[in-house]
Amino acid sequence: MNEYTMPIVFGVTIGTIARILMLRTDYRQYPTYLHGKIIHVALGFIAGSLGAVAVPAIMEMEFTAVTFLTVAATQFREVRNMERNTLSEIDGYELVSRGKAYIEGIAISFESRNYLVILTSFIGTLFYLVWNVYMAIVGAIICFIISKILQSGSTMKDLVDIEYSAPHFDGAGLYVDNIYIMNIGLPERQEEILKYGMGFVLTPKNMNVVNTIAHLGQRQAILHDVSVSLGVFRDSGTPALVPLIKRDLDDGRIGVFILPQVRDVDKAIKIIGAVPVLETAIRMPSRSNVHNKEV
């Protein structure tokens, strides 16, 4: 035991707690039970240790010791790769796939959460050493709050207005509102689709959103989340029964065609509204200099 033992133990503990708080298992069921969670809690513990140990190293004038944080960065990039690989492997077996953009979004958040853990335990240990344990607890709570804020991005309901619109056929063409979805030849398939299908029109609220919701990865994420929450009327070997999203080229609205097992319009609207906006899909044409000059 020396003067650094308690601050380091404190830092590691709050770091690990922060990781556990950020590890939510919700409707996406990812990470799943025990094994997946153990991996992430263990990595959170390692991240916490790195953050906590950095402070005494600086105080002892061992500046070179800080370079091991670069090892941490490499380590957590590896976490991102691990998540990406696992999810991509599984994606082929999903009835409605997540899509690469969604997987990348999940992988990014796993990596960044470990850095938030390092920050939390760094602040905790620092405050403990500079002031006392009470200040350290206050600092840790502030870090938890910051992590929670950084963890939650915007969702689809912030970007679009969602309206129900029953799918219909014009000849063999399937339409949601006036948006063409696909060609279905067989009358019995058409009947199935009219019976089980639901259509929604997502109208963008501003010009930035038009590009974001047009992103193929974002559209796939919507389909995946809806299929997870409401079930999907589909099986392997029934390629005609496929949820799809197509775009109205005129005004950038998108037509969502889904085949849920629970056909509840209000629930579906809520679920579409709660789909996270993927970081990789966000575009900001309104910030473009050229555009602003013209307008």
Place this chain on the structure above:
Amino acid sequence: MVIEKSVLAIITTNKDKVSGGAPIFICKHFEELQKTAANLEAIIDGIAHALSDEVFIIVKH
């Protein structure tokens, strides 16, 4: 180049309208055409698309 979509079969009631590389199934009437298309769709995991009332194609997506 990876070909993502291809026409796996053509089903028709009017053989003057079709020719070419994909297997062609000629049917006597519209009902038979529908049955054949439904079977082929199930067998080869493609989607039956209607080009007109006389010509259906099975496409692998």
